[in-house]
Amino acid sequence: MKKYLLMLLSIVIIMPMLSGCWDRQELNQLGIVLGLGVDKDGDRIKVSAQVVVPNEVSSRARGGKGTPVTQYQATARTLLEAIQKLTETSPRAIFLSHVRVLVFGEAFAREEGIYDIVEALMREPSARPDYYVMVARKTTASQILDMLTPLDNLPAEKLFNALDISSKSWAPTTTVTTDKLMQYILTPSMSPVITGVEINGDPVIGGEAKNIESIKSPATLHFSGLSVFKKDKLVGWLDENHSKGYNYIRDNVKSTIGAVNCPGGGYVTLKTLRTSTKHSVKMVNGEPQIRIKVDNVSTVGSVECDMEIGSMTAIKEIEQIAQERIVELMKETVSQVRRKYHVDIFGFGQDIYHKYPKLYKKEEQSWDDYFMNLDIKYESNVQIRRIGTLDNSFNKKAKE
Structure with missing residues (x-):
């Protein structure tokens, strides 16, 4: 009898530990963010989130005409506050585990510095640090993430894949993930270098469906030189030849x-x-x-x-x-x-x-x-x- 009571007691103690669904989140309740943009808005931070539209992604094979992604924006004093504030307009909870690119606006990187943003995302347990970081050249991160791209329906995924391939086959570009970027910032003798991304064409048309309805897109995204930082602030750019020289070194x-x-x-x-x-x-x-x-x-x-x-x-x-x-x-x-x-x-x-x-x-x-x-x-x-x-x-x- 004592043996059975001991077994029953063990089961009662162990059962709560076996509950694996305590923090589950239903897929139809999540807004999956693929691209995150950070810009300056006065003395505040403007966050732009490129979110997948599941119905349009699944229906494109059946002739869906809507855009596969949408963008939500919010402004606040800090990054995480702005991300949480996105729920004022997004009908779903913001989910950061599938972020593919983090884009800094040139003005923000030059005037505010990127350390606080990088640290906040490193602290956030839901955000994996394997996405690529880039700087929007001569434009804002919001405009970069507002562009629709041909061939790859998801623009942030296109940016990730394009930079990954380019860094392996074209010397003037390179990839930087958040954990590597943090290491560079914290090392006194190592200043960060990040690939720049630029818009060719009219950014207004780039955000419209007609940008992907013709053989030659009116507006395209392309990588443009490497941005040079002093500690965590942007100080300038390397051209194509100097970017190649940097990567050789x-x-x-x-x-x-x-x-x-x-x-x-x-x-x-x-x-x-x-x-x-x-x-x-x-x-x-x-x-x-x-x-x-x-x-x-x-x-x-x-x-x-x-x-x-x-x-x-x-x-x-x-x-x-x-x-x-x-x-x-x-x-x-x-x-x-x-x-x-x-x-x-x-x-x-x-x-x-x-x-x-x-x-x-x-x-x-x-x-x-x-x-x-x-x-x-x-x-x-x-x-x-x-x-x-x-x-x-x-x-x-x-x-x-």
Whole structure:
């Protein structure tokens, strides 16, 4: 009898712990947010939420004519307060677990700084930190999230996928998630860099259904350079070439395509198959010297000059030109950042910290000043493994 009573008591104690539905939320009661935008509205924060319209998404295959997403906006003193305030207009509870992109308006990032927003979202347990962060260039986050996009019905999903693919195949773009961004902001010797997104065309038409009803959309979203931050405030932008140089230095380039000049005029287009960048530090005359080495393996994509591309001499010549071009890109990028922004976005401080921690600790609080005179050496090694299915170009014969 005692045995049965003990078993019954155990069941009574364990049963409440097995209740797995105490915090359930019904799908038809949730407003699933895919894109979150943050803008400045006077001295307050304006939050824009791109929310999925379930009925339209499911009905598009059956010829639905409504938009697949809608946008709700609210203004408040803090981010989470504004998100909660969205329920004044949204008929469903705001659900942040599926956010794909976080967009900062350029004015907000430049004037207010992004730290408080990033920290608030990191604290929020329902928001996963694996979404991509971007800055709306020459526009607001609200306008970016108001755009309808062809091919992918969900604009925020389009932005996520496009940046993910672009960062792997096009050197001037890069991805930054919230946890990585927080790490950059909190590191004294590492300033953040975030990809910018811009509107080409009329943003008003971009938010209308006719933007996706023609072969060529009147308004499109495209990535435009990298934004440079000092701590958590935007200070400027890198153009396409300098963005590429930054990514080479940071070992962010996976694959890309670029043209190099032929000695007699014209171009050879090289497609990068793989690349890796290594940093090393050594003491020279009592001062640290950063050494950057890029190893690049490429293939010839196209030949638009009179070079005899099938000879080893020509291949070695192109490799030398490509090596010089990569070194030039990295040098120009560091020079531009030093001249215009005076911040270390390359992680050189962390390189020194790992090799000479005592020296780093001494200079940590004034690292950006130390970075201005840091000795940096560049090296590039390009190997062309394939020249395609043709040896030489038909260019010369075609013009005879």
